[in-house]
Amino acid sequence: MQDVPYPFFLGPGSLPALVAGHDWQHSELGPCADWSPTLKTAVSICMAAHSPMALYWGPAYVLIYNEAWRPIAGHRHPDVIGKPAAQAWSEVWSDLKDLFDGVLLEGKSHLFEDAPFTLFRHGFAEDCFFSFNLSPARNEAGQIEGIINTVRETTFQVxxxxxxxxxxxxxxxxxxxxxxxxxxxxxxxxxxxxxxxxxxxxxxxxxxxxxxxxxxxxxxxxxxxxxxxxxxxxxxxxxxxxxxxxxxxxxxxxxxxxxxxxxxxxxxxxxxxxxxxxxxxxxxxxxxxxxxxxxxxxxxxxxxxxxxxRVKDLEELNRAKTEFFSNISHEIRTPMTAILGLSDLILDQTIEDPNRDLLLKINQSAKNLIRILNDVLDYAKLGSGRIQIQNEPFSLDTLLQQSADLFSADMNQKGMDFFIEVDPQLPLHVIGDSHRVSQVLNNLIGNAIKFTEKGHILVSLKKLDREGDDVWIQFTVQDTGIGIRAEHLKHLFKPFKQADGSITRRFGGTGLGLAICKQLVTLLGGTLTIESAFGVGTEMVFKLPFRLQHSDDVLSQQFSGLKALVVDDQSISLAIIGNYLKRWGIEHRLCASGIEALECVQQAEQDQQPFDLFLLDWKIPSINGLELAKRIQALSATRPHPFFLMVTAFGRERVMAEAALMQLQVDGVVTKPIIPSALVSCIQKKFQNPGTPNPTSRGASSIQELLAPLSGKKILLVEDNPINILVAKGYLLRGGVEIFVARDGIEAVEMVAQQPFDAVLMDLHMPRLGGLDATRKIRRSQPGPLPIIAMTASVMETDRQACLAAGMDGFICKPIEIEELAATLCRVLR
Missing domain, CATH: 3.30.450.40 (GAF domain)
Structure with missing residues (x-):
């Protein structure tokens, strides 16, 4: 127990004794015995506290503090005990006085965080920081006698x-x-x-x-x-x-x-x-x-x-490499335009010739060379970061149809079946980079065809997660090909790698395709995985995010009350078509042969529940689709029989010709692999719009059919290469297009000034005046909406951007693909 004269001085440390021993008799507060109960209570609390606390009492704010507060006083201790605050803190009193007076004036506590002061407490002016509270101390009458100060020095923390x-x-x-x-x-x-x-x-x-x-x-x-x-x-x-x-x-x-x-x-x-x-x-x-x-x-x-x-050196190397690839590409594409274009023109003539097969092989080999060239170019562009994603609205059905058109002939030539299965909840239209999605899908399909000798290839699309207008779609390409050994799977996405060195010798290819697909899918924000069993087949799956064009955009057509018979010897095809018909509310029977189909028809006739439509495969064993249709017709000659024939690529014209010879009405031809929208369109136009001519789905159409919408249009072809002129004229003339030719940019500018044209096809590299400068001159002199389309062997993204910047409306790569030419011209002329 400390030796202090009054119990309210009791507290830890030696400081309470110093405070008690102070000469209070001659201080502003007077003798301790005369202190008010409020002051005695405040002193008792202050002395007993283990955290820094001080009292500023009376009109002069006389200072009393406890043991924990001593470090704050520094070298001033113990001289400042009992001193008025103006003396104790003379160097900062002008600031403190305002704070103290504010407490008395407002009569409530004030809290301050990390307040800065410059104090002389260790022999020099020192920057200090404190967090403290000033609270009024009231007596029983409610009068403020002094201020209680709790404080924590935060100098070190600040x-x-x-x-x-x-x-x-x-x-x-x-x-x-x-x-x-x-x-x-x-x-x-x-x-x-x-x-x-x-x-x-x-x-x-x-x-x-x-x-x-x-x-x-x-x-x-x-x-x-x-x-x-x-x-x-x-x-x-x-x-x-x-x-x-x-x-x-x-x-x-x-x-x-x-x-x-x-x-x-x-x-x-x-x-x-x-x-x-x-x-x-x-x-x-x-x-x-x-x-x-x-x-x-x-x-x-x-x-x-x-x-x-190093990056600068690599960029220079990449620039040189890209320029080299661009130059090589241009030099290769120019003669390839002649090879592909001229062979297309000959093949478009429906001639039966011993050399037709040789021409097909030349045409296919040239296309393979272009694909290899495109792989190398894309890999170079990916390596230099020059591929940009272009998100635009597009139709998934159109994308699938284009893939089907592209590969149907190859599949037919190899004697394999090609199936496409579409999720009923798949949106019809999305926003994304259709070109890159198509590139990945076609690359995987092409790979599957290359490594599959017999069996089938199944392409399926499935809707995954959807949140608002964002949707994930899964693309799967499944084949029954040679498969891949487990130890080779991890190397598949590496450039210039194939599962086995002998693969390259046997099947060809650069080894870049899957590496490009992987990088493109990653660039699109998706994932690409492969599962395979050696000798059984391979399944390649990529998942991509898209934006929906419309919130409710699925194929939801209903044909309730219709009854259909489907005949196909392929169980996968039957299952897919059956799912489609079920979704559309069509009652149906699935038959795997013509004999089974005839039995079903006879039974339906006996039960007086005949079929309303027949979907027949053209090439079913033992009896083809046309002969089967003829026999079905004979079973009930008094009733109309809507027949829809399923054919492979290039079979449409032949099946229609044979049907005409047999005096058999065919209401529609659907090209395999079947796209749901194509099939529903045929059924819809037959049963919901009977006055509309019955359609045939788009297969491998002839040049004349593709360019038919352009008949009568006047188009200026600006080209200096005689063979390219021959090919382009050959294409366009078959579509009924009126062609005018300019040999360079100067001639083109003059001809546009002399007469009106519906569109201009413009080469880029020509003598005297190139295509870019010619376009700029035309735009300056002819402000009207004249479509100008680049048609060039320069296919880098920088070339495309330069064409758009010059004022062109489209871009067609050489060698010319008739589908792209027709689609581009139809787009700008619609």
Whole structure:
């Protein structure tokens, strides 16, 4: 128990005794015995508290504090016990008085966080920070007798926070700069924190000395030799008197901070020491941390410069490589235009000739060469980051039909079956990059065809997750081909790799296709996976995100009340068609042979529940679809029989010709693999719009059919290559197009000025005046909406962008694909 005259002085430490022994008789508060109950209670609470607490009592705010508050007083203790606050805190009283008076005036507590004060408590002016509360102490009558002050010094925390901000700002501010710029930037960052770092200068090594050319170091442009030695040997920065070497220095003391890069002292930082901050171990650590940040930044900058140099070299290499590929592509595509174009024109003539098979092989080989060339170009563009995603509205049905048209002939030639299965919930129209999606899908289908000798290929589309207008769609390509051994699967997505070296010799290819697909799918934001069993087959799956064009956009046609008979010897085809018919509300029977079909028809006739439509495969064994239709017709000659024939590519004209010879009415021809929208269109037009001519789904159409919508149009062909002129004219004339030819850009400009044209097909590289300049001249002189389409062997993205920038409306790659030519012209002329 402490020896104190009054119990309200009891508390931990020695300070309560000092307070009790103070000469209160001659103080503003008077003898302790005369103190008010409120003061005695406040003193009792203050002395007993284990956290810093002080009382400011009476009109003069007389100071009383406890043991925990003693460090705040510093060297003033114990002299300030019982002193008015104006004397105890003379250097900051002007600020404190306003705070104290505010408490008395408002009569409520005030809280302050990290409030800054400059105090003389350790023999020098010191920057301090405090979080404290000022609360009024009231007597029983409600009168305020004094102020109770609870306080916590936060100087260390605030300093650490400020130093952390400096280190973060320095680290972030130096990111991305070269070493030459770093000196300037680092000092700019430090100058923004002058309260903590009043002055700084960075000296760089030059021929063994450390110099600084900044104006802020005019009196000390070179580090003294002794200090250089110290920087090389010291473990922690000690205070140095800079005015010994520079009398006019802005600070009295500096810290010497060495900056090491790859074990070499490349820089020395002189940092001014804040005279109002105690130079302790944490201050030293802070300067060391600044040195480490600068060292890391300089090291990173040097590494970055080396990397940038390598990147620049690689970019130059990529540019040269891309230019090389572009030139090679142009040189190859020009003769390929002749090979493909002329063979297409001959094959389009429905001639039976011993050489037709040879022409088909030439045509197919040329297309294979173009695919290889496209693979190499795409790989080069992906490697240089030049492929950009173009998100536009497109139809999934159209994309599937194009793939079916592209590969049906190859499948038919190999004697394989090609199936397409579409999820009933699949949206019809989405927003995405149709070109890249089609490229991936076609590459995977082409791969499947290449490595499948017999059996079938199944392409299926399935809707996965949907959230709002965002939907994920899964594309699956499944084959019954040679399969892939498990140990080879991990190498499939590497460029120039195939599962087995013998594969390349047997099946051909560059080994780039799957690598390109993987990169494109990743670029589109999706995933690509492969599962395979050697000798059984392979399943390739890629999943992609799309945006919906419409919230409710699925094929939901209903034909309730109809009854159909489907005949096909392929069980997969029967199952797919059966699912479609079930979805559309059509009652149906599935038959795998003509004999089974005739039995079903006879039974239906006997039950007086005849079929309303017949969907027959043209080439079922033992009896073909036309003969089967003839026999079905004979079973009930008085009733009409809507027949729809399913044929493979290039079979439409032949089946219609044979039907005419047999005097058999065929209401529609659907090309395999069947796209749901094509089948539903046939049924719809027959049963819901009987006056409409019955359609045939789009298969491998002739040139004349593709270009029929352009009949009578006047088109200017601007081309200098005689063979290219021959091919383009051959295509367009068969569509009934009126063709005019200009041999270069100058002729084109003159001809456009002399007469009107519906469209212009423009080559890019021509003598006298190229296609880009010719387009610009036409646009300046002919402001009207004249469609100009580039038709060129220059197929890089930069070429496409240059054409659009010049004012062109479309872009067709050579060698010319008749489908692309027809689609582009129809688009710009509609």
């Amino acid at each position: 300093q650490q926070q400020l130093r952390g901000q400096i280190l973060s700002a320095l680290s972030e501010g130096l990111t991305g700069y070269e070493t030459g710029k770093m000196t300037e930037v680092s000092l700019e960052v430090l100058a923004g924190f002058s309260q903590t770092i009043p002055w700084a200068c960075l000296y760089g090594e030059a021929d063994g000395t450390y110099v600084c050319s900044q104006s802020g170091a005019a009196g000390l442009t070179e580090i003294p030799t002794a200090w250089v030695s110290l920087a090389q040997s010291q473990n922690k920065p000690e205070p140095l008197a800079i005015r010994l070497f520079w009398p006019g220095a802005p600070v009295e003391q500096v810290a010497l901070v060495p900056i090491w890069t790859a074990k070499t002292l490349t820089h020395i930082l002189l940092v001014g020491i804040n005279p109002r901050t105690y130079y302790d171990a944490s201050y030293q650590r802070f300067f060391c941390q600044i040195g480490q940040v600068l060292s890391n930044a300089l090291t990173t900058a040097e590494t970055l410069q080396m990397a940038q140099s």
